Amino acid sequence: MMAKLRVILVLGIFIGLLVTPLAWGADPPIKMGTVLRLSIGAEHGIPCRRGVEMAVAEVNKAGGVNGRQVELIVEDEKDSPAASVNAVQKLINVDKVIGMVGPMTSGDVMAATKIADEAKVVMITPTATTPQLSGAAAYVYRGCSRIDTQAKVLTKYVAQNWKPKTVAIFFSNEPYGKGSAKFFGEEFEKLGVKVVANESFMRGSRDFKSELTKIKAANPDILFIPGYTPETAPAAAQARQLGMNQKILGVYGDMDPVYIQLAGKGAEGHVIGVEYDEDYDTPKNKAFKKNYYELAKKNNDPVNIMFAALSFDAASMILEGMKKNGPTAEGIKKFLDEVKDFDGITGKLSFDKTHDIVRAGTDGVYIVEVKGGRYTKAK
């Protein structure tokens, strides 16, 4: 009995001696959070999570922030403002994060801005496009361009290069599709391109033949189909089946390799405005690309490099803020307010007064076209 106890005691002391220096030496990790679309819209949310994780892993591998590791806590926004508010509240109050990437959809971000401001915790949304967010909150920043900016740049490009007189809009009947239809429609009218048809479809539907037949009768010069890939790609394919050969303009939800697969030949010539140029020639971007495709393949992720890139940049800026000004929310905010031409993978990044991203030397949007079954930069 005594012998056994002695062994345990000795072992205990021994293990204790081994562990204590480690425990004394390491500071507790710095906490960062992210709220993403991990159930509905997971085909975009999972690439975003991958991007954030890559940014955090990169910093941790290089020794962390001032010697402290960064711990990432991931939450699901469930495409519901209520769920996203809960997730943000949990990250702030339970996990005590000092910076967050997300939420992704406009509705979810708008609902969460007040909480971030009250708790004075920095939040960067990588993908929300609503104009309402500009200047709406002191602690909330946006890593992509606004939908009306996208509309201005794209419609101008299309008007100059395709020279259409009429356009038909076929939009997804939810806030994103409706908003795009409104802003693009207004811009087209300003440029003298007449909107001759305005039809909508429901999310989840796959049969667009009757709507497209109706649009065909209006005989537009071009088509504008804003929405999400599961619907916009079959819509393009079905337009071709009906013998409609107009050029098709889309929004950035369509920058998805699946779009080309699903739309088949209908994808050729498809033009969209995106936030990331895969051929952006910096060492950082090349490393990111290689790394992302390897990780996505290894983990069998749905692939979408643009979403990964946007969230990678958002996370990198938060981490850089911690490094520069110390690991506090105020420090990160100060960095984001002052940053000029940050070397991101989506461009040289700064924030303007309303906390929207500025990419030096661009209109904020890259225009790409599908050529030979691949997205290639048009401008």
Added chain:
Amino acid sequence: MFLQQLLNGLTTGSVYALIALGYTMIYGILGLINFAQGEIYMCGAFVAVLLLATGKVNFYLAFAAGMVAAALLGVALERVAFRPLRGAHPLVPLISAIGASIFLQSLALLLFGPNDRPFPIQFTFSTITVAGLPLSTLQGAILAAALGLMGLLMVFVRYTRYGKAIVACALDRDTARLMGINVDRMVALTFFIGSALSGAAGVMMAIYYNATYPRMGLLPGLKAFSAAILGGVGNIPGAILGGLLLGVAESLGAAYVSSGYKDAIAFAILIGVLLLRPQGILKGRGD
């Protein structure tokens, strides 16, 4: 444009009709609505798409395999979800059917993931112009295949011993049993045939929309249910008529009323029929 819309409507309508046949045959023989019919349709599509994706199977074999897999799923459902509950209150098998539908959808979501899969082989269908009307050969092929399958079913039910036995069971199960018909086997056969037709519809839609995904059966399943009610549930020609009418009504509604209300039209018709003519257009049960 009117003729084109009519053709669009007939194509989707013929698919609703194929699924509606499953609803109506099963209702005819068991008096129960199998709400998992849409998932059987999804199963047919997935089996065909996955087989074709291997690159080792030709199209016709994959199509047949899709139908058989859907049929076997139907028979298995009957064994597991419905036969143990026979004789229970009518609500019980209905709940069981809804449960089976949710289970199969979630299972597919786990196994295959949420993303759309394109159809592995690209058909080069052309559009030919017939009397000034651009007719897509794809639409033509789907319409012809669907009508062909329906024709075969009608012949089967009317002129073969097994078909007549199914009708006899639908008319009166106890008397049929007294006449020496194995009722359980006929019920299984009904599930087999009804599910095979839904499976065929699934494969055709996987080609037509170039998209296969776990929730694909939800909307077509509900619409086919409306079509079955419209035609008179339990009535085979009624299901065909109901499906085609519903498809055309939707298509024309989207064209001349508003495309935003397209999906509402099917359900508005369902409510209208239930209020005004609950027995459906063609009354009756069985043949």
